[in-house]
Amino acid sequence: NQHNLLYNSSILSHGIIAGGILYVNVDRNLYAIDIKTGQRIWERNDDWTYGLEDLFVYGNVLLKCSVNATTGYDKNTGNIIYNYDDYGSWHTSVHGGYAYLLNLNDVLDIIDISTGKKLGYIKCPQKDGFLGSYPMIYDNKLYIMGGNNYLFRYPTYPWKN
Numbered sequence: 001n002q003h004n005l006l007y008n009s010s011i012l013s014h015g016i017i018a019g020g021i022l023y024v025n026v027d028r029n030l031y032a033i034d035i036k037t038g039q040r041i042w043e044r045n046d047d048w049t050y051g052l053e054d055l056f057v058y059g060n061v062l063l064k065c066s067v068n069a070t071t072g073y074d075k076n077t078g079n080i081i082y083n084y085d086d087y088g089s090w091h092t093s094v095h096g097g098y099a100y101l102l103n104l105n106d107v108l109d110i111i112d113i114s115t116g117k118k119l120g121y122i123k124c125p126q127k128d129g130f131l132g133s134y135p136m137i138y139d140n141k142l143y144i145m146g147g148n149n150y151l152f153r154y155p156t157y158p159w160k161n
Contacts, residue, residue: 018057023075025052025064032062032078042078046071048085054092056099058113063099065089070101072116082116091134093142098157100135100142108135108144110157122154 015024021041022033028050032041051067062075070089072081089101094113101109106129108122124130128147136143142154 014052014055016055016057018075021075023055023057023062025055030064030073030078032075041076044073044078051088053090056092056094056113058094058097061113063092063094063113065092065099065101067104070111070116072113084116093135093137095137095140095142095156100137100157102130102133102135102144106130119157120159124152126150 015022017023017035020035022031022035024031024033028047029043029045031043033039034041049064049066049069049071052064053067054065056063057075060075061081062073064071064073067088067090068086070084070087072083073079074081088104090104091102093100097113098119099111099113101111103109106124108130110119110121111117112119124146126146126148130144130146133145137156140156142156144152144154146152
């Protein structure tokens with residue numbers, strides 16, 4: 001049985017599936033759709049956010065990282081839990097309940113996904129910066145590329161002294 005879940009759009013969409021729910025962003029519209037029934041659970045239009053980069057689900061939070069905003073939604077209702085307007089997260093990775101957000105100022109911020117609380121940051125030691133590299137996490141280490149093909153390695157959060 002085929003369902004038309006979304007209106008036809010020439011705009012590229014980005015989505016993820018978690019717990020039988022498709023969370024999809026089309027332009028400035030965000031949808032939660034039950035993949036078994038095709039029914040929309042919720043939808044919202046956020047005119048203030050654009051240029052989606054990443055979507056993640058952690059616990060009860062849907063984290064939307066876009067060019068100009070970083071927003072945590074209640075995954076069940078679509079209500080905003082936290083929002084950093086005018087704070088873009090260019091490339092993001094998640095690990096252990098934390099999001100590693102490469103922002104447009106070339107700083108890697110770490111936030112608690114559940115609360116949105118900013119916990120720390122990493123500034124590239126080179127003037128060339130991180131080059132828009134995705135932060136990569138392996139074996140509890142954070143790897144990110146810098147200028148002149150330097151690979152930087154940092155511990156993941158929480159940092160231990």
